[in-house]
Amino acid sequence: MAKRRLSMADEMSFPNKTRQFLDLVGVTKNPQNSEDFESEKFLFLTQISLAADQPRRYFCAQAMESLITSIREHGILQPLLVRPLESGKYELIAGERRLRAAQTLGIEEVPVIIRCLNEQEAFQVALLENLQREDLNPVEETEAILQLLSMRLACSIAEVISLLNHVANLKKQKTEITNNVVRSQWEMVEHIFAVIGRVSPDSFRTHRLPLLNLPKDVLEILRQGKIEYTKARIIAQVKDEAQRHELLTKILEENLSVREIKKYIQTMEPSLASKPHVIPSRMKEAYRRVKQSKIWQDPKKAKTLEKLLGQIEALLE
Template sequence: MNDDPSRRRLGRGLAALIGEMDTVAPAAEKPRTAADGKVPIEFISPNPRNPRRQFGDADLTDLAQSIREHGVVQPVVVRPAPRQDGRYEIIAGERRWRASQRAGLAEIPVIVREVDDRTALELAIIENVQRADLNPIEEAQGYQQLIDEHGYSQADLGQVIGKSRSHVANTLRLLRLPDVIRDMLVDGALSAGHARTLVTAQDPAGLAKRIVEDGLSVRQAEALAQMPPAQQREPRPAAAAQKDADMLALEKLLSDATGMKVTIAHKDRGGELRIAYRTLEQLDELCRRLKLER
């Protein structure tokens, strides 16, 4: 294994390099991480190599409203933009920057760090992985970037991000899936656990469709993946027949209300309601709404 000291340092986590910028504190106290200052929002640009590509519109709207009321609690971490005097490039906090624009802020608090391209990419990946902000495909693409551009081994990556080598290897395997299945992962229709069962399947797209339609668990998907493709496509029992219009309408109503994908598996006696979230912020928002309804 490469024993680069900078990689050992990164293994201590994001906070060791850029401070406790993402510590979650009680809402009533609203403590703020000390910023190096404020920068006009138009002088800040996103990192084009940021592994995170998906920013939910509903999430940004909710965060923008919070920023209007309470300001930016955690500063955005930036570095001086290469070859652009007076401008800055985001290392961590692009979601906060985007929401601040929606909120109409003229300036935003920043923490400035002098880091090179490799460290900036490492920090962006670490921050997003620690906050569970990346969908599985974005996470895999971020790992692949570090391997391709900076010669990391899978063991190096595991040490840096605080994950096992097997987690890194299994995540990278998702990049071998067809685009149609990658889209399901990005949309939250499939979990990473489901997707891993499809990597070696003979008909991954067909199997993925059945997993989604039948609401199969990961264990059920694994068992189905061991069957020949012909058996995988056998008609489902009557109990798993196509959903009627009322059930589909209810799923859409709940999905629109939560901003997340909702599926209902109704049986003769009860059933199962599944809500797929992509980020911890979405889960926090769902919990907040449920508490308000009590």
Template sequence: MAKKTRGLGRGLDAIFGEVSQAYENSMGDSERAVLELSVDIIKPNPYQPRKYFEENALQELADSIKDHGLLQPIVVCEDDSGEYVLLAGERRLRASKLAGMSTIRAIVADIDIQKMRELALIENIQRADLNPIELAYSYQELIDEYDITHEELSQRIKKSRAQITNTLRLLSLEAFVQESLIEGKITQGHAKILVTLSPQEQRLAMDSIIGQKLSVRDSEALIKNIKNPTKTPNRSQNPSNISMELLKEAQEILQKNAYKTSIKNNQICIEFSQDVEIKTFIEKISH
């Protein structure tokens, strides 16, 4: 059965209209609505799109809270059972617990509990503090929930259609690449150019990017080589007639002298990690 299209006037507009207005009203009336709540009684928002919290940054925030207190309250609402559910400020709540705080200042917002997911998406997308993968999932949720196009979403959240489309493409990456992006081992620029590769090629390229600390430009050249590998001569048709046994013998001598080497395409490659190693090598072969 085809999915029923929701009217934008009462659908996505509600997210950036009615809900955000209710949120702002509660924030504006914070003196009356602020409570000191036990950190243990606040339930997480089940629709929170943010999944990854960098440990060092959390610890820094926890240290700041210890020294200066919590400068901005979190935002909660009451569910049908009268319990408090977190709407905004999960990082602050986690850092407060890490700092050993037993209570936390919280604004109690008068917002329909059914709009928790929408508010969580607003809070994160507008603050731009999601990592690229979490942001992509947030975009996808909005598109699926309201049955809209990338262009329509672009108009509502005031971001370019190209930015939305490129971000959504990250969801097609293999899980290990997404994890590396989340952890900051690669950038979104690196991830974007890995999308066109097969899973095996993604692994090969990502390992090279991380291991060699390649820039995005260097990574683009690497990916071109992966897609269009240069044909190398067959070992059985060695045009240079170099003996592999002699190459290995030379490699052993170099390795005994503490040189890191490898044999590729009938060539011995010597690897240097410091300028002083190169200077020492030059001095040895100059005598």
């Protein structure tokens, strides 16, 4: 009986850290009777479909054009990662940019590595692959890491954040983790961050999680990669929604620098929403003037003042 040839996975290097990702998910090896053990595999583009929940949502136009140029000159050097479906087709797990580039260039067949993964395993590997993108923006990175941690720890994103804060507090108090469940979860967290290799758990908690507290309009523009994080933080300081929208529009149309944004904000008309400290000072000044005035001697004005005072008291209840 002829000796089985090595699989394509053994003969070719996985792109980026795919082998580590598959190992993390626990699916590095497939059954020996799997069709994966072929020396070479090419699929027609018509045989490959995108998953319904592709983690990647935005593509940098400049990076795509650069990839298209590279593939036109050298071909597809790294195979796409796919999984077989019951329909006989294959679902893309990693390599959407390469797939789109091939479609643009009219390439009919592409090299692939096939792995038998279920939906959850495939989504986890896709998330991990997505985290290796050079054009990944901070919001996408934060959301992808939280999704991955949630799936690996089998808990909600809120519980993941709670775990990160809990362990951070223990470290601050120089206290060891005594709870076995928490210790096991934290070991998994550290392992995942080590495989991702982009950021540490502590750095993620202190520098990435606060991103999710940005105003929704700023968060969405940042998520789409239309502005940088440094600009987003400055824009978020404008609390008035209408003024912030005006500023966002100007930045996108004129590509303002950080310095220009700060200068423009200084020229904007201050509002109570963006200057909350103004209200207490105005209240104090109004109270001082009421005490010094003779408004009490005017029955009509005194009645109006009493009505306004009642409204203020109602607000404080």
